[in-house]
Amino acid sequence: MSVKENNKNPAETTVKEKKQLAVKLIPVHIMGKRYEVPEGLTIMKAMEYAGYRFIRGCGCRGGTCGACGTVYRKPGDYKLQVALACQKTVEPDMYVAQIPFFPANRAEYKFTELTSAPEEVFRLYPELFRCVACNACTKACPQGIEVMDAISALKQGNITEAARLSFDCIQCGLCTSRCLGELAQYHMFQLARRIYGARILSRAEHLAEMVKAVEEGEYEEALEKLKGMNEEELKRAYQEREVEPVSAGEDWKPKDKRYL
């Protein structure tokens, strides 16, 4: 584009130029109906472009809440594909449907009464053993989790491994929607991670010590001093605080060792 054109009054843009500037449109099928949508949009944006309004069920739009689970297929490929509508950009000719929610029963339990025994999971989710290792769950996971392996880990009583493998689960429910054995994988994994976090993972001893020190008022005096400062004094204190140098070694210690 030349400088001259750039300086032109936008109102003077010709129809021909408008066509050249416009984003390329590509065909997609949303819930079975064909639309032409601008290339480069996410599936969610493309659906909005096509006229869908997300009042609920669109979630965080940032790929972490799991509310926009989406399935699609492309012509000539029997594979069902999955994605999060807020993350995946549209591809020409894709057939798209959203599954914002999929029913799955969550077992009721009093967490404080649960132990780390594998039998807790077996008792709360006996359908675990209906898994036939078809692997449809893994193929349906937009997070790339080895869902079937995590289910196998639960059957093997390895809650730690199930928690580790399912760490990235955002509970979109697509695994559950595809399960031959009608398992509610994502609820089982949540239970596994809860048990792992509370009963298996070792406690951080220094945290308890720190909490105790806080409760015993070790930092009260310093806190009161800060609270008594005006804005200028606070700024100065912040700017003059001792900062660990970038090149500091493992054994670096601040000059003020009162709070170490």
Next chain:
Amino acid sequence: MSLAYYPGCTLKTKAKNLEDPAIASMEVLGSRLEEIPRWNCCGAVYSLADDDLIHQVAPVRNLIRVKEQGKNEVVTLCSFCLNTLKRANLLMKEDAEKRGTLNSFMDEEIDYGGEVEVVHLLEVLKDQVGWEALAQKVKLPLRGLRVAPYYGCTLLRPREVAVDDVEKPTILQELLEALGATPVDFPEFAECCGSYQIVSSPDDIPKYAWHILNSALSHGAEALVLTCPLCDYNLGQGQKELMKKHDEFDGVPLFYFTQLLALALGLGPQVCHFELNYGEPELLLREKNLLPRGEAL
């Protein structure tokens, strides 16, 4: 030497006393049982329905995991896992149409055509270690211990997957002899323990158990040796009730073959987990001077 090893779910939960002594014993014998990665349930029972291919997916997937490791053999400890994996393997070897369907269904995996052999640890001991070599490694011969070898069903049937002669198996007897114990033959060595009838008809199980246990005892056995967690459960969990019903019955210890192996190799009770066994094995082993005195299980 490293052997590809398929544990099975029960060994990781209820039957640690089958797995732990096996792994430790094989170390002593110079072979490492290396757990295959990403294994899943074997399928638990081989599906007999001709058109029920979905239940072959689980065992075949495990065989694919072995093939992925570049191994052509996988070792099992549990009779049921052996049976399920080995029969699924036969299907993949012999039935081209079903092989095609299963491979096509599991299109995310490499194709499988029966390249892996499924073996039981007893076969490894017999064919790869050898009874004589094993006997030479024995540190604590199980002298005077009279043990009835109980095979159950799935180690021997159907014939195509049997680890030994279907009618006259001797592999457990040979193991016991190598370990210095005295095998006690009894006619019910391959009678069914009741198997999964424990789920649908639990009241029938004590009948089967009594039939087997009583026969072994009346032939002079002091304990039974077995390979299957389900046999162990069915023959073990009802012993207290049987003792109430039959005055002359004081219970009888049940051992996994791997426990006797480890004990004879000098690995001791820490490895054997006798505390998980039915029938108070501690008393018998102390009586035979096979447990260090004063040492708690």
